[in-house]
Amino acid sequence: MPSVVKWSHYALLAGFSAVLPVAAHAQGTADAGATAEATDERVVLEADTVYENSADNTIIAEGNVEALYQGRILRADRLIYDRTTERARASGNVIIIEADGSQQFADEVDVGPNLSDGYAIGYSARLEGNASVAAKSAIRRSDGINAMEHIVYTACPVCEGKNPTWQIRARRAVLDEETQMISYRDAVLEVGGVPVFYLPYLSHPDPNSERRSGFLMPNAGISTMLGTFYKQPYYWAVSDYSDLTISPTVYENVNPLIGVEGRKRFYSGAVSFDASFTHEADFDSNGTTFGEETFRGHLYGNGLFTIKPGWKWGFGVETQTDDLYDLRYRISNQNAKRGLYSNQPRRLLSQLFVTGQGDSYYTDAAVLNFQGLRGEDDASRLPQVAPLAYAEKYWDMGNLGFASVNASSAILTRDVGADSHRVSLGGDWSTMKILPGGFTFKPFAELRGDYYLLDEAVSGKDSVSRAVGNTGATIAYPLIRRGKNVDLMIEPTVMAAWGFANANDPAIPVEDSLLYEFDESSLFEPNGVGNFDLYEGDGKLSAGITARAIWKNGTEVATTVGRRWRSRADPNFDVASNLNGTSSDWVASTSLKMGSALQLNSRVRLNEDDLSLSRLDMRASTSFNRFRAVGQYYKIDPRISPAGTSDEGIYLRGEIDIAGGYSVIFSQLRDISRNVDTRQELGIAYTDDCARFEIIYDRSEVRDRTLGPQESFQIRFSLLSLGNFGSNGF
Known part of the structure; x- marks a missing residue:
């Protein structure tokens, strides 16, 4: 006992x-x-x-x-x-x-007593995140300082007789329980048991800590434009609610650049920003400078705050000193959405907005400013929008259906070109009924009045007022057949509507419908445009069918196909809009879902005369066995292309596991119509439970004024609990 x-x-x-x-x-x-x-x-x-x-x-x-x-x-x-x-x-x-x-x-x-002090021989410990540490001896002091001699640290699984993927060996290390930092003296980073880096001093947060100030893993590489470069970020945990990352970068061919990223959370919201600045002249894709040196930089940021329940305000800012600045220094995140509205490629958008939403209403208002980065952009012709506003109130009337009223305004001004001030007021009503035999019947009606205050010197009129509207119904016959292995659903649908004639005045400048295209998503809408400056009136008839098959194993196939007929051609619609004649092209969409093995989505537009391909957009992703990939393909026929030329491109990204954690990485964005690789990456990677290593070759053939083809070579790796070395934007 x-x-x-x-x-x-x-x-x-x-x-x-x-x-x-x-x-x-x-x-x-x-x-x-x-x-x-x-x-x-x-x-x-x-x-x-x-x-x-x-x-x-x-x-x-x-x-x-x-x-x-x-x-x-x-x-x-x-x-x-x-x-x-x-x-x-x-x-x-x-x-x-x-x-x-x-x-x-x-x-x-x-x-x-009370573990206030002590020592250990042959010490080791398991830390949070599967990290482990071992030392010949360890001493713990009452002030929370733990000193270890001849230490080994790793976040990889430790197996007898086998070196971990990576480990840090150091002559001495100190773990400060108050600051939750581990500091090393004479540290050597080993990969696969082979010494790779020697650092006289190294520190990183204890895996138990949330975040701490300190140097982050650096980024280095070689570029044909910038030469050899080295970027060393420093992370500053300013407070529990804010942080700052300062990243100086030195280049072989050009002057250094300072990058700054910051975040701060307030009681009612948060802000974040990404900025950089340098003092340098212009330079081409070979790193050859020209012109005078001056301060250059960029600022991207956004914020969102709660005013009261249901109401918020926010802002987004995107600006840079030079239209090629982001391409020269490879500034990313340009296309991120920083508010209510998203920008277009090579266009920066700054915005200030407010939104409100309740059980029966929604409203928003925004002020917008654009900066063009394309070679053909003229800043004096880009609009300032102040304000762009929308409000809607709706009612559930029980058996009588649903009704709503809405108001909208858009005020656009330019230094050169047409100004446009619009105010709109409208309302709509719809309901759903089940008819004998299982038919669904949805009658609807909408009415809207628009008033435009125009620049007479440009538009030919000082103002335009109009009334637009549609009334009609949609009838569908949903069918379902349940089977032992697969369930089938088919729903033929017809929509008929009649609207006001001559709804579009040529004096009205088209601002919000320049790139609009009628497709299957708006097939059964009475107004096929969906925006304000253009409106689809007159008589119209749409017919289509939706089919879906769902297997018991989870596989699902769905498709929608249809077409639209109009009583009169409207010359205000162009060919690209698919609403220009008395009948539209055939439009369709198809999706296939087979779990992670295959996901496929496609949208297609076929010429109404000979069913030739007018437009195709396709996206596929797959992950099975040793292969993971995603791909996108598009093709636009010259007949409907805004530029009047064929447009075709493909994007592929994937990884193939070879053996033992090794894999081949590939990525390609190719403009097939111009026979140019917009971006191409090829590399080798090694991945296990605690690390990832990549050797990447990157090439771009894009030419934009003084910038031409570029190549770069990078070594990138990520170590669990220590961070990333190199770019993680692959």
């Missing part, structure tokens, strides 16, 4: 403990409350043998020793407690289990 020893007048091994067993509470219930506080200071010691050595005033426990104190456990083969010095020494397979479940190991430990 193991012996159980209890001390209640002082703490033995305070810090190694657990809940006292029943045997340790032999006192009667009368004094239970009086001793509750003292119970927290007791240590329970269990072992095969426990005896006292009166000669040197020690207590010795041997065989399956386990000491428990306040949620902590110490296990060892042998333990000696010195009553005179109040220190304890444990040896043989020592394991310390903290209250949070983390474990520490040692061949031998010597500790004082």
Whole structure:
């Protein structure tokens, strides 16, 4: 029987403990409350043998020793407690289990009361995130400083007889429990047991910490334009609610650049920004400078704040000093959405907006400003929008259906070109009925009035007012057939509507419908345009069919195909809009879902005369076995292309696992119509549970004024718990 020893007048091994067993509470219930506080200071010691050595005033426990104190456990083969010095020494397979479940190991430990100080021989520990640390010796001080000699740290699985993918070896390391940082002296980063980097000093956060200030992993490479470059980010945790990353970059061919990224959270919202600046002249794709040196930079940022429940305001800012600045310095995130509205490629958009939404209303208002980065852009012809506003109120009228009213305004001004000030007020109504035989019947009506205040010198009129509207109905016949292996659903649908004639005045400048194209998503809408400046009136008829098959194993195929007929051709619609004649091209969409093995989505437009391909957009993704890829393909016939020429391109990105964690990476964005690779990447990668290494070759054949084809070579890797080295934007 193991012996159980209890001390209640002082703490033995305070810090190694657990809940006292029943045997340790032999006192009667009368004094239970009086001793509750003292119970927290007791240590329970269990072992095969426990005896006292009166000669040197020690207590010795041997065989399956386990000491428990306040949620902590110490296990060892042998333990000696010195009553005179109040220190304890444990040896043989020592394991310390903290209250949070983390474990520490040692061949031998010597500790004082309450673990205020001590040392360990043959020390190792498992940290959060599967990280582990081992040292020949470790010393813990009462101020929370833990010093380790001849240390090895890794976040990889440790197997006997095999080197981890990566590890840090250092002569000395210090873990500061207050700052939660691990600092190394004479550190060597080993990959596969081979030394790669030597650093006289290195520090990184303890895996238990959330975030800490310090240097991040650098980024380095070689570019035909910038030459050899090195980027060293520094992360500054300003407060619990804000941080800043400062990233100076030095280049072989041009002057250094400073990058700054910041985030701050407030009580009602948050802001973030990405900026950079330098003092440099223009330079071409070979890094040859020309012109005068001046300050150049960029600023992208956004913020969103709550005014009150349902109401928010925000902003987005996008600006840079030069239209080629982002391409020269490879600034990313230009196309991110930073507010209500998204920009177009090579166009920057700054906006200030407010939104409100409740159970029966929605409203928004925004001020917009554009900056053109294309060679043909003229800043004086780009509009300033102040404001662009929309509001809608709707009602559920029960058996009578749904109704809504809406108001909208758009005020566009230019230094050169047509100004346009529009105000609109409208309303609509619809309901749904089930007819005998299973038919669905949806009648609808809409009415809107527009008023335009125009620039007479450009438009020929000082103002235009109009009334537009449609009324009609949609009828459909949904059919379903459930089967043993597959369920089939088919729904033929017809929509008929009649609207006001001559809805489009040629004096109205078309601002919001320049690139609009009628497709299957608006096949059964009475107004096939969906915006404000152009409106589809007159009589129209749409017919189409939607079919879907769902297999029991989860595979699903769906398609919609249809066409539209009009009572009169409207010359205000061009060929690209698909609404220019008395009948549209055939439009269709198809999707295939087979889990991760294959996801396919496509949209197609076929010429109404000979069913030749007018437009095709297709996206596919797959992940099975050793192969993962995503691809997109598009083709636009010259007949409907705004430029009047064929437009075709393909984008592919994927990775093929070869063996043992090694894989081949490929990525290509190709403009087939111009026979140009917009971007191409090819590389080799190694991936395991704790690291990823990449060697990447990158090439772009795009020419934009002084910038031409570019090539670069990078080594990129990511180490679990340490961060990324190189670009992670692949």
